[in-house]
Amino acid sequence: MLQLADTLTRTVRPVRIPEPGQPVTMYSCGPTVYRYAHVGNLRTFLMPDLIRRALLYHGMAVRQVQNITDVGHLRDERFDRGDDPMLVAAGLEDKTPGQIADAYEAAFHADAAVMNLLPAHVYPRATEHIPEMLALAERLEDLGHAYRTEAGNVYFAVSTWPGYGRLSGNTLDALRAGHRGEVEGDKRDPADFALWKAAGEGRLLKWPSRWGDGFPGWHLECSAMAMRHLGDRFDIHTGGEDNVFPHHEDEIAQSGPIVGGPPADLWIHGAFLMTSGRKMAKSAGNFQRVTELADDGIEALAFRYLCLTARYSRRLDYSEESLAAAATALTALRSRLRALGPAADNGPWAAPAVLAAGRAADRPTGSAAGVRGHALPDGQAEPVVVDRAGSPAAPLSPAGRELHERFVAAIDDDLDMPTAVATIHATLRADLPADERRWLVLDADAVLGLDLHRVWQPQPPAAVFEPRVDALLAERAQARAGRDWERADEIRERLRALGMEPVDLADGTTELRLIDPSKGG
């Protein structure tokens, strides 16, 4: 069974096995949609995708909710500059907050789709859950856990929640002792945090409440939306390491009095993606979108592969070099797999079921009412995956079974993807029949999510070829058949100039690979 490192208890614990017919429930902190998500954000969003795939792999259904934060920042954050076409177009050209949020939400879905992230079942938007947030804040005030101030702000009184500090280690004593800087004048305790803030001058987004016009505190949305869509208690809560404090600490405090304890059983936090020794962040100027990778001839799945080479709980160094290495490794992996030949359509070694992320357009939009489950391509329902750890569908040999068990053990060990990836490399190298090696690798890909089954499709995944490229390829094939090597090499150079390398494979076919034309030779 999958075990995960729980920040709250500082232990590695198994995911709770749900009642028969019930799903594992997971709430994932999602994007803030007033700017693009960068690859560091995407690494964090990959983590719940891996959890979900691992559980599906074990045959367990998962219900996943991922919030869309579309409120809270629009006054202070100038749509800061940049080579950011959408910011220029949408942000600075008098768009409404809603229009900006919609645009960036769509961009987020596009990024997630190219990363092969399985869509959540619901993407609730904060702005569509203001009534739930207000109801929660009112209950907390009525129960004596919150207080309203002269200025019209409502704060949660942390001293009323005895468990405060358990998640982050920032106990109240420590916080008070270590506090520095200004304290909002109307807080009773520096550690108190806002449930509701009075709307100031120039505030674009505000709602009426019993305390006057205002807007919700950041932490409130997750408490309210998790309760609405997953119930009081759910199994897994995911987020980035920066969410530990204050976001999740405060979420536990404000949900606690209502639901009788921490709302989630497991609190899982992903470590940052680092560039040049710093966390990736817009302000550091080291911000990169996943869709920008294509400009450098790198496909998004190479970034996914890169993420799989480190544990989610460890910071990962991101650089042009590490990304290029991942891209090369993924290409080589595909070549080795492809060399095994395609799977039979039927029989014991037929390709295992694929967990596909689909296209951005297949994703549900965030509206709370009328949410539809995510659609997979061809309208298929969420795949049912049997627990192959217990009884592999294919008749594995003892050596094959050993490799399979090694893979499953790695996954279950707090998502040890580096070991899992090492195992599939070992599988490809193993002294086993091609059918068995291919089956094991494709089976593993249900969790890895690298879309390895596509190696037998006619074109490499990320390439979009013009008709004339096809014509050139056909001509080269003819030239080679006629042993006109001069002509064949000439065409190769032309393709290289277009950024593609024709590679003649052992089976007589030719594959096109994307190359970086600027690197020449």
Place this chain on the structure above:
RNA sequence: GGCGACGUGGUGAAGUGGCUUAACACGGAGGUCUGCAAAACCUCUAUUCAGCGGUUCGAAUCCGCUCGUCGCCUCCA
């Protein structure tokens, strides 16, 4: 100031008490194969885990100290 994480080869990183005189990948070296170029396949590529002490029959792995790096405490994945 408080809380926390990390420091392993040219690079990205596994390993957290013996099965490891340190996985896997990239890079590099050599070879097989092949119109060519690749790919694929094979071999090699850290006596060593920031430093110094300690615990132990045994430590990269546990403890202490030192040095270094980073993160959270304000919006932040």
